[in-house]
Amino acid sequence: MAVVQELIRKEADGSISFGNYELAKKTKVSDFEVNGDIYKVKTFAEITKLERNELFVYESVPGTAVTGLIADTNGVSFTVEGDKDAQITLELEPESEYAVVINGENTGKMTTNLGGKLTIGVELEEGRKVQVKIER
Numbered sequence: 001m002a003v004v005q006e007l008i009r010k011e012a013d014g015s016i017s018f019g020n021y022e023l024a025k026k027t028k029v030s031d032f033e034v035n036g037d038i039y040k041v042k043t044f045a046e047i048t049k050l051e052r053n054e055l056f057v058y059e060s061v062p063g064t065a066v067t068g069l070i071a072d073t074n075g076v077s078f079t080v081e082g083d084k085d086a087q088i089t090l091e092l093e094p095e096s097e098y099a100v101v102i103n104g105e106n107t108g109k110m111t112t113n114l115g116g117k118l119t120i121g122v123e124l125e126e127g128r129k130v131q132v133k134i135e136r
Contacts, residue, residue, distance in 0.1 A: 003065045003081075008041045008050075010034045015070045019048040021063035021082050056117075060086045064124070075135035082124040089119045090134065101133040 008018040023044040050058040069078040094116040
């Protein structure tokens with residue numbers, strides 16, 4: 001299992017990993033600094049949510065474990081794991097078109113709403129990691 005026992009951590013490549021879908025009750029870590037940004041994560045079996053500088057970044061229902069999250073102006077990439085299918089919402093650029101690639105397979109293009117939110121469904125099962133890449 002790839003849950004993040006410390007709930008959030010910085011990886012050697014500068015990416016971040018977060019989330020623990022095995023927890024029975026909501027647990028959070030606030031004021032976690034990475035490269036001058038302040039992160040907050042809330043996670044447990046029902047939901048995993050990440051904020052950067054008090055702004056929404058990631059949410060999954062049910063909870064997931066995310067490794068290697070890298071986000072920039074061109075999109076976001078990460079590996080996600082969970083014990084059941086999840087709906088993932090990301091904050092990106094408003095009213096922009098993005099290509100969605102899951103496990104190397106292009107699933108098509110999606111456009112964010114006025115607030116910049118993009119929601120995708122990912123098929124998950126225990127012990128199976130899924131690579132997600134969303135790019136402009």
